[in-house]
Amino acid sequence: MALLEISGLTARHGLLEAVRGVSFSLEKGKTLALVGANGAGKTTLLRTLAGAHRAAAGRIEFAGADVTNLPSHKRAAAGIALVPEGRRLFARMTVEENLLLARAAGRPGRWTLEAVFEAFPNLLERRRSRAGSLSGGEQQATAIGRALMTNPDLLLLDEISLGLSPLVVDRVYRQLNALMSSGATIILVEQDLKRALGVADSVICMLEGRIILDGRAGDFTREQVTDAYFGLGGTRAAAS
Amino acid sequence: MTWINQIIQGVLLGGYYALIACGLSFLFSVMRIINLAHGSLAVLAAYALFWLADRFGVSPILGLVAVLPAMAILGWLLQKTILERSARSGRLVPVLSTFGLAIVIDNLLFQAYGADTRSLAPFVGSLSYDSFDLSDDVSLGTLALITFVTAVAMLGGLQLFLTRTPLGRAIRATAEDPDTVGLLGINAGRVNAVAMSIAMVTVGVAGFFMAVRATFAPYAGAAQLLFAFESAVIGGVGSLWGTLIGGIVLGVAQSLGAQLHPQGFLIAGHLTFLAVVLARLTLAARGGRLRAWIGGAR
Secondary structure (H helix, E strand, C coil): CEEEEEEEEEEEECCEEEEEEEEEEEECCCEEEEEECCCCCHHHHHHHHHCCCCCCEEEEEECCEECCCCCHHHHHHHCEEEECCCCCCCCCCEHHHHHHHHHHHCCCCCCCHHHHHHHCHHHHHHCCCEHHHCCHHHHHHHHHHHHHCCCCCEEEEECCCCCCCHHHHHHHHHHHHHHHHCCCEEEEECCCHHHHHHHCCEEEEEECCEEEEEEEHHHCCHHHHHHHHCCCCCCCECCC | CHHHHHHHHHHHHHHHHHHHHHHHHHHHHHHCCCCCCHHHHHHHHHHHHHHHHHHHCCCHHHHHHHHHHHHHHHHHHHHHHHHHHHHCCCCHHHHHHHHHHHHHHHHHHHHHHCCCCECCHHHCCCCCCCEEECCCCCEEEHHHHHHHHHHHHHHHHHHHHHHHCHHHHHHHHHHHCHHHHHHCCCCHHHHHHHHHHHHHHHHHHHHHHHHHHCCECCCCHHHHHHHHHHHHHHCCCCCHHHHHHHHHHHHHHHHHHHHHCCCHHHHHHHHHHHHHHHHHHHHHHHHCCHHHHHHHHC
8 A cells, every 4th residue: 555645736836836736656665756857846745745835736645544734743743754955954953952853743763863873973973063053964964864853654855965065965875775775765856867766766757846757767767857857758758 | 338239239130120031031032022012911910919919818929829820821822812823924013913912901900900009018928128137238138039039040940941851942943943843743833832821921920029029000011121121132132041141230230320320220221221232233243243143133
């Protein structure tokens, strides 16, 4: 049974329809890469899934329950965690405090403070530093760690490599790989196509709020995805 | 020795100012709300204690057991009915709505109790004028000392609560980014209502001390708000320990001013307040810290 089932999901920013009737489903333990140009609606889609943005129409079903109208804090309690674009750390609070906040979701599990510091050892010596004083890589690690501390069943990662040096991105992805192979369910927004296709089981490409390509990551060549990305392909490749 | 005495009395007076500024500073630091009804709410709490004492003979100290929870409930209701709605319409609207609330409270109290000046002092035995001698020249008021200790305990307790408890952390995080806390399972609306309740409890305590140490009347709120505001601003808006220091600076300035000239009490306090504000703005403009200061106050 699918962990996440979305049908006809629409989300707006005022008059702008950022997500237009999107439907897809995601099996437990799989990683889905969400790609597309800037403004394609990826971030809005993730925020709508996490409850940070209201759905205008459609239905989000998570673990068999309709969560479409649940506020974000109840979705966190249900097991959906978002690492938001731009990290959105609490800059004036320490790393440790940022992580501890996630206990409010009320989902104890294998991700404890110790487990996060084990996964991101570079955070250990910065645990008492203010999040605002961290380097980009450390901030991203804190943001991911904070989301993990809610012990989510579904982890949404929005552009986690944005603004990081390639070396740091490699390090972050090494941690992610460990996470993915441990059976986590992940939706990943990533600008780097090669990286996205490399780690994901399936891929969805969005264009102007719609899904233009949907299938298993291995089924597409990079060129096919690039064409869809820019709306060139002409034909709607809907495999899977 | 007279000057030392004035400084000591000023510090104790500062404790009182810090006490009445506590709720104002707390609300501003955690919710970015400037509560102009702060003084009036303290007077309201004082009237509630007066009503219990006058009508039912309940000692004001015992009356706190009923009034403080009532203030907490009032805070919750204010948050849900007025502040939460007005905060959605921008930053100025909450200021205006608390200003309106102050007018409503003041006039309702006037309607109910008239212009008579009241005090809780008659209901607490000799507490309001008890004192003990430190030396031949210096004697301390028992109530002033209790007030000071209460201020330190309340500000320190709030500081510890904010930094050491999950709820305190949630309150700080919600102040910084109310949208993101939801993603972590924190109900921002509930957290803000709790914060407002806590602030109103401190306002209730402030009202108690105000009414025991001196007199109050329906329109006394504005004067309380003024001293609370000056203390909070001198100490650096939004910093709880700073508020204690701000209160002490204001109290000492007023005491020394009164020693210099019989009318120097208020003038010295206001001048100190203006001097601190001007100095901070000048420093900020020079050091390019203006943005940091405004950013810190946002």
